[in-house]
Amino acid sequence: xxxxxxxxxxxxxxxxxxxxxxxxxxxxxxxxxxxxxxxxxxxxxxxxxxxxxxxxxxxxxxxxxxxxxxxxxxxxxxxxxxxxxxxxxxxxxxxxxxxxxxxxxxxxxxxxxxxxxxxxxxxxxxxxxxxxxxxxxxx
Numbered sequence: 001x002x003x004x005x006x007x008x009x010x011x012x013x014x015x016x017x018x019x020x021x022x023x024x025x026x027x028x029x030x031x032x033x034x035x036x037x038x039x040x041x042x043x044x045x046x047x048x049x050x051x052x053x054x055x056x057x058x059x060x061x062x063x064x065x066x067x068x069x070x071x072x073x074x075x076x077x078x079x080x081x082x083x084x085x086x087x088x089x090x091x092x093x094x095x096x097x098x099x100x101x102x103x104x105x106x107x108x109x110x111x112x113x114x115x116x117x118x119x120x121x122x123x124x125x126x127x128x129x130x131x132x133x134x135x136x137x138x139x
Contacts, residue, residue, distance in 0.1 A: 003101055005108040008039060008046035008058060015055040016048065023091035030073055030089075038062070038088075041076040045085065047108060049092075049101045056096035059105040060089040066119065085113040085120055 039046050042062040049057040062076040066084045070076050092101050
């Protein structure tokens with residue numbers, strides 16, 4: 001079954017939070033109110049992946065300036081004229097792992113960023129785990 005990537009909506013948040021809880025250690029899980037605030041701040045760069053009617057992954061990003069990354073567990077503060085799209089949070093449902101959904105979400109973000117004339121950025125602080133399965137990813 002094909003994966004459809006679409007913009008996240010507020011009614012998607014309960015499932016998104018389930019996926020977050022399944023993919024992250026409890027100390028890295030963020031609250032529904034924070035997710036809602038981020039979705040309100042940057043709705044054009046919050047995406048879900050669906051197989052049929054089931055949400056199986058998500059990616060939350062925001063427009064900024066290179067080096068101006070939002071801290072973990074803080075609201076997004078997008079920079080509307082920023083030249084960078086920061087990829088902040090990506091998670092895939094464990095039952096959908098290994099099916100190319102994470103790379104599909106990242107390719108979608110790359111495509112959107114390219115259409116906007118943006119570069120990509122990630123927050124690679126040592127306390128956060130690396131993005132797995134992206135070593136062979138290309139545009």
